[in-house]
Amino acid sequence: MSCCHHYYAPTENGDNAFSVDISSITFGSGVLTEAGSHAQGLGMTRVALFTDKRLTALPCVAQVSASLKAAGIDVVLYDEVKVEPTDQSFLAAARFAAEGGFNGYVSVGGGSVIDTCKAASLYASHPAPFLDYVNAPIGAGRAVPGPLQPHIACPTTCGTGSECTGIAIFDLLSMQVKTGIVSKRLKPSMALIDPLTTYSLPRNVVASSGFDVLSHALESYTARPYTRRARPANPTLRPSGQGANPWSDLGCEAALKLLGQYLQRAVSDASDHEARDNMMYAATLAGIAFGNAGCHVPHGMSYSVAGLVRNFRAEGYPQHEPMVPHGMSVIVNAPAVFRFNAPACPERHLHGAQCLGADVRDAALEDAGEVLARQLISMMKAAGIPNGTSAVGYGEADVDALTAGAWAQQRLITNAAREVTRTDLSDLFRGTLRYW
Ligand SMILES: NC(=O)c1ccc[n+]([C@@H]2O[C@H](COP(=O)([O-])OP(=O)(O)OC[C@H]3O[C@@H](n4cnc5c(N)ncnc54)[C@H](O)[C@@H]3O)[C@@H](O)[C@H]2O)c1
Numbered sequence: 235m236s237c238c239h240h241y242y243a244p245t246e247n248g249d250n251a252f253s254v255d256i257s258s259i260t261f262g263s264g265v266l267t268e269a270g271s272h273a274q275g276l277g278m279t280r281v282a283l284f285t286d287k288r289l290t291a292l293p294c295v296a297q298v299s300a301s302l303k304a305a306g307i308d309v310v311l312y313d314e315v316k317v318e319p320t321d322q323s324f325l326a327a328a329r330f331a332a333e334g335g336f337n338g339y340v341s342v343g344g345g346s347v348i349d350t351c352k353a354a355s356l357y358a359s360h361p362a363p364f365l366d367y368v369n370a371p372i373g374a375g376r377a378v379p380g381p382l383q384p385h386i387a388c389p390t391t392c393g394t395g396s397e398c399t400g401i402a403i404f405d406l407l408s409m410q411v412k413t414g415i416v417s418k419r420l421k422p423s424m425a426l427i428d429p430l431t432t433y434s435l436p437r438n439v440v441a442s443s444g445f446d447v448l449s450h451a452l453e454s455y456t457a458r459p460y461t462r463r464a465r466p467a468n469p470t471l472r473p474s475g476q477g478a479n480p481w482s483d484l485g486c487e488a489a490l491k492l493l494g495q496y497l498q499r500a501v502s503d504a505s506d507h508e509a510r511d512n513m514m515y516a517a518t519l520a521g522i523a524f525g526n527a528g529c530h531v532p533h534g535m536s537y538s539v540a541g542l543v544r545n546f547r548a549e550g551y552p553q554h555e556p557m558v559p560h561g562m563s564v565i566v567n568a569p570a571v572f573r574f575n576a577p578a579c580p581e582r583h584l585h586g587a588q589c590l591g592a593d594v595r596d597a598a599l600e601d602a603g604e605v606l607a608r609q610l611i612s613m614m615k616a617a618g619i620p621n622g623t624s625a626v627g628y629g630e631a632d633v634d635a636l637t638a639g640a641w642a643q644q645r646l647i648t649n650a651a652r653e654v655t656r657t658d659l660s661d662l663f664r665g666t667l668r669y670w
Pocket residue numbers: 286288289292317318319343344345346347349390391392393394395396399400401402403404431432433434435436439442443446550551552560561
């Protein structure tokens with residue numbers, strides 16, 4: 235076994251370069267009060283302020299709204315964002331955006347809010363049939379034809395990293411599968427990241443969004459190297475999901491170390507502000523990393539785990555309909571996938587486990603997948619994550635349907651360091667059913 239991540243060596247057909255799209259980030263306690271000045275700097279005079287119903291009652295939305303108004307900006311609130319958005323909820327938000335005559339957008343919320351704001355701004359500026367911009371093969375994968383209005387994203391979960399990515403994810407109700415729209419043009423103009431917002435997060439939202447961060451970092455770190463992706467015909471077409479590269483590696487390693495140190499503390503004690511602040515920074519680091527590398531199979535599988543949900547409801551999340559929160563739908567796949575992926579780059583899997591706190595002194599490279607899987611399982615257990623896909627409602631009889639939904643996510647499936655066949659994917663789902 236040897237590692238395939240030898241960067242910079244000349245390749246015959248693979249890409250010979252990686253690109254870095256750096257987000258504009260302001261991070262610190264209390265920065266939400268700066269929203270008005272930054273909005274002014276971006277030329278905004280009439281703003282659509284996106285959030286969800288639970289957040290409207292919290293101080294963060296009032297703070298941002300007051301700061302925008304103090305800067306002389308017209309503010310119209312949209313609090314109809316659906317937690318875990320759908321094509322229908324994206325379209326409703328797009329209608330609001332198209333009718334409002336806005337020249338700027340501000341989103342205050344988790345990934346659901348930030349993604350909805352991106353989509354609303356896209357369809358308001360560049361109207362098209364909904365599936366045109368959606369990833370192929372589910373949609374037409376059409377390129378976004380021009381820039382969007384400026385968008386300031388203020389995350390309140392620690393968290394998806396959506397404030398640093400050009401991705402908007404939603405549930406396509408007619409196909410019962412999650413998918414997304416991906417374009418560098420969707421990336422917010424700036425991220426205003428205030429760790430104080432995380433202090434009101436319910437325990438289970440910290441656990442789920444924290445494992446989302448963890449998987450962003452581990453997947454980007456163990457993605458195929460950019461040199462193994464085909465060189466683009468036109469250099470401007472190099473995708474943001476370009477594969478592992480030296481830039482994204484830095485963010486992944488730093489995020490994994492913070493997660494090893496602070497994830498469990500942040501989950502179990504809401505008053506542990508040091509832990510929650512550091513989780514917010516880990517989310518930012520992982521967001522920058524996966525926004526320039528791309529996730530792989532755990533995320534690809536998550537889109538059918540979330541999309542095919544029957545009865546599962548998670549504490550701390552809205553209860554009016556069944557839902558597997560994003561981070562849970564991802565991490566229940568992770569131990570099985572990393573066991574499978576490890577032979578392609580065992581050093582990286584061992585190092586990932588070590589960053590997360592595993593003792594790897596006596597581990598052989600052959601054990602890398604198992605060592606990492608065990609570390610993940612012990613962290614999942616401690617944080618109250620469901621025991622595999624059977625604990626969120628699936629069984630052996632669902633493997634075909636789960637596989638079909640995930641196989642459609644080729645952008646993600648082909649970004650793993652190890653090649654994945656459709657049969658492998660079914661075996662992987664079988665491996666996710668129960669871990670302890
Ligand atoms: N665009 C991307 O790059 C990207 C990456 C990963 C995930 N996602 C998507 O993001 C969504 C998940 O986002 P999320 O995990 O951030 O959660 P979320 O936005 O779905 O919010 C989860 C719950 O937490 C509540 N909440 C949010 N902030 C709070 C706070 N500070 N205090 C109290 N309650 C708060 C919300 O009201 C909601 O009920 C999914 O749709 C997922 O697919 C997008």
